[in-house]
Amino acid sequence: MNNRKIAFVKYGGFSHVNEMVVEILTREFPNLEIETIDVFTDLVNTKDLATIFHTLNEYSKEIFDRTLHIGNRRLYTSYFFHKLRKALVKRLAGRNYLFTFQTQSLFDASIPGIPHFVYTDHTALANLTYRGFDRAKLPSSAWIECEREIYHNATLNFTMSENVADSIVKDYGVPAHKVANILCGPCLNVPQAEVFDDNRYHHQKILFVGIEWERKGGPILEEAFKMVLDKFPNATLDIVGCSPKVTTPNCNIVGKVPLPEVSEYYKKASVFCLPTRFDPNPNVCFEAMAHKLPVITTNGGSRPEFTIEGKSGYLVEVDNPHQLAEKAIELLASPQKCKSFGEYGHRMVWDKYTWEKTGARISQNIDRFLSCRPI
Structure with missing residues (x-):
């Protein structure tokens, strides 16, 4: 032919x-x-x-x-x-x-x-x-x-x-x-058998990955992070993919980095947060789950299909920094829960996504x- x-x-x-x-x-x-x-x-x-x-x-x-x-x-x-x-x-x-x-x-x-x-x-x-x-x-x-x-x-x-x-x-x-x-x-290649350091769940490190700070709910995350600092003064927030002007302490503005390098930030994080506002299917959530991270994201689009409440992470309301802070504090206070959620999400990725x-x-x-x- x-x-x-x-x-x-x-x-x-x-x-x-x-x-x-x-x-x-x-x-x-x-x-x-x-x-x-x-x-x-x-x-x-x-x-x-x-x-x-x-x-x-x-x-x-x-x-x-x-x-x-x-x-x-x-x-x-x-x-x-x-x-x-x-x-x-x-x-x-x-x-x-x-x-x-x-x-x-x-x-x-x-x-x-x-x-x-x-x-x-x-x-x-x-x-x-x-x-x-x-x-x-x-x-x-x-x-x-x-x-x-x-x-x-x-x-x-x-x-x-x-x-x-x-x-x-x-x-x-x-x-x-x-x-x-x-x-x-996930668009970031993560070997299924890769071993991650469980000590990271004790580091109280929150990770955000996204290019569009506003649309992905970045300002809401910053407000929530201020409340997190009241409970955990040594907690940190890594912002990867964009360079917003934030004034809150303990925020690490990483900006854009080559895709393979993003993996290093997933590997060091304790919790992944994406309080996105209008987002059909954020691939970064799959990347976080592939790295055995618990995910906190908003209830909308496809997120309820893979963010299983109380198993792989938590769904919060859009534009609700108080609820976001509450869930982040709950996970940072329990490294064992972070590990359990991360393992559940990891299995889900390899079973379906x-x-x-x-x-x-x-x-x-x-x-x-x-x-x-x-x-």
């Missing part, structure tokens, strides 16, 4: 997920060539005058009211969606792919007659389930109709969580048989739609 290619269509790095997907496709389909296309570097310009004009037109009230920034909405107009769709059809048509595969639901890379698979961690309408989310911050209704096309045009929609799988079915009217929750894994298992689920599902797989 001539169709010995996979078109892998992506946008940027997707928090290292795209790297993992390429590894999966390479491993599961070793006889196929993978052609990678980054839509916003290879196909279209997001800053041309027409795109800016249509963004201003579709979001005029929000932009002029200063509730939205034009830069955050350029990708979410019906004009840009169809402009990108046209560029993708032109780029992919006639190249005889066995199937096409895209990550994230920001564009539609489907081509008639070719099996097409979408792998996403979010939907726009799933945001409405997050406590405190302002409905006015949703993309326009015209763009959400475009998003609906993505899911309906896909041969199969892969999701990272049951929360998003439910949204695609309930919010977008996609038949359940066109959705498969295949989960994901690995890229090897996700890769097998991808392969099994895709094979059902391929009439003939090249040998």
